[in-house]
Amino acid sequence: MLSNQIINWYNQHKRDLPWRQTKDAYLIWISEIMLQQTKVASVIEYYLRFIDRFPTIGDLAMAEEQEVLKMWQGLGYYSRARNLHTASKTIQSQHNGVFPVNYPDILELKGIGTYTAAAISAFAFNLPYAVLDGNVFRILSRYYGVKTPIDSSVGKKIFQKLASETMGKASPEIYNQAIIEFGALQCTPKSPKCDICPLLKSCTASQSGLVALLPKKTKQIKLKNRYFYYLFLSCNDSLAIVKREGNDIWRNLYQFPLIEKSESISMEELLQSKEWIDCFGNSELVIQSIYKNKVHKLTHQNIHISFIHITISNDTGIKEKFKFISWEEWENYPVPKPIESFIKLFLKKESES
DNA sequence: CATGCGTGGAA
DNA sequence: TTTCCAAGCAT
Structure with a gap:
């Protein structure tokens, strides 16, 4: 079973990351926002500084936006910091200062989309939501040989269903961490380590030489x-x-x-x-x-x-x-x-x- | 729904 | 040196 293979790999190769040592939804939230489109190596020092200055939701909510942005300086995509600050105030005023404990309420917070809501639901509360991020898109498109563009609305539906099915009844907390880590370290965008991949035999892309062509995207950026x-x-x-x-x-x-x-x-x-x-x-x-x-x-x-x-x-x-x-x-x-x-x-x- | 939002590291 | 693009989201 694919989910078990990935979890087995994870147990042998997982990194020791700061946000994996907590079940505090607030801390997991901060880490997930920082990790959006951003590499782990860049995030770590920002994460540690940020939670040191703002250990709780209340600390963040009470701060001036200028200071929150200052803590974010150099990390990029600054709307993340502004939205984080806005959402912390929302939690204070509408959730009695307690981070919401279910997916729909989490999803309503500013700056939290389907990925982050699923991630927090799974990592903090072990709720059965399968994350769908760049790593999952990449792994699933290669493993199952799906050529549908991941940046199309059709593609998102197909992959979301595939992600849920692949997770199956595995532990959401462990499986989601595992598949993301697998994408970050093993099934990488460029030069994936197929030669030492435990999924080599069953991976559609590797068997048909499509690894470098997947996942497929349609968008072209103009400068x-x-x-x-x-x-x-x-x-x-x-x-x-x-x-x-x-x-x-x-x-x-x-x-x-x-x-x-x-x-x-x-x-x-x-x-x-x-x-x-x-x-x-x-x-x-x-x-x-x-x-x-x-x-x-x-x-x-x-x-x-x-x-x-x-x-x-x-x-x-x-x-x-x-x-x-x-x-x-x-x-x-x-x-x-x-x-x-x-x-x-x-x-x-x-x-x- | 297509576009814009940052930065740094790898190839 | 240039190119690609990473644990997405709001509008």
């Missing part, structure tokens, strides 16, 4: 180019800061004042642009240096980023236009990766000179 011109305004020991708003990347994180263009422009064009005039009018500015056009590559977009360092004196009036904070205060503000990198670079140069 957009964006051009960010950050205005790095420093005044003695303070610098300008702006919070990102709207439905866009890095929502609610902090950065420098920004002029964004859809195309690359020269410094002359930038100095004459409407946005520049809006910021500074005809003020005389001292441009110290320019850090040019590093490309930040993301899944759906390439962001070309330049930093224009401008020093400002206390009496120019430009200080009134933006919020200025000290270098020490920066530690409290969640920032996107390119901003973090730039700040580190700048501070390093400062200390050297």
Whole structure:
């Protein structure tokens, strides 16, 4: 039986991961959110720091969003942190501070979809829900030779049914951990270890040479180019800061004042642009240096980023236009990766000179 | 329902 | 160096 084979493999190969040492639904929830589209190796340190600062739902619910985002800084997909925070407040107000104990109630929480609801139901409460994530899609499509695209609505139905049948009457808690671990370590996306696979003989894909072609996907991602011109305004020991708003990347994180263009422009064009005039009018500015056009590559977009360092004196009036904070205060503000990198670079140069 | 959301590591 | 994509979800 497939479920038993996978569980046997798991008992021999499972890793000792922090979130496997608890049955606290809150802690399992945090780990599952962090693990979405994110590798175990990246998650561990964030997980330990996060639960140290927010040991209970109440601790998380009482915190400021800014601090929650700060704890998430560098992990990516920041809506996960915002939704986590929102959901913690929902649990406080609608569930008496107790994490819901059944699948439908869990599924209603912000940021929790079918996968995460099934995972928490199984890992915290041993409820019979079969998880369906990237690992399960991959294993089942290969083992049973299913060529239906996993990112189609039909595919999701087929694989969900297959996942439930495969779990059968096995322990949801153990089986779900086992199949995910099997996908992460054994039946990997690239270069799966078929030569040492216990399922080799019964795996449809391996027997028919389809392993590299499965699972099948239909979606194709297209790339957009964006051009960010950050205005790095420093005044003695303070610098300008702006919070990102709207439905866009890095929502609610902090950065420098920004002029964004859809195309690359020269410094002359930038100095004459409407946005520049809006910021500074005809003020005389001292441009110290320019850090040019590093490309930040993301899944759906390439962001070309330049930093224009401008020093400002206390009496120019430009200080009134933006919020200025000290270098020490920066530690409290969640920032996107390119901003973090730039700040580190700048501070390093400062200390050297 | 197609699209956008981050980052880092492996090949 | 470039490409791929990971324990998904909201809109």
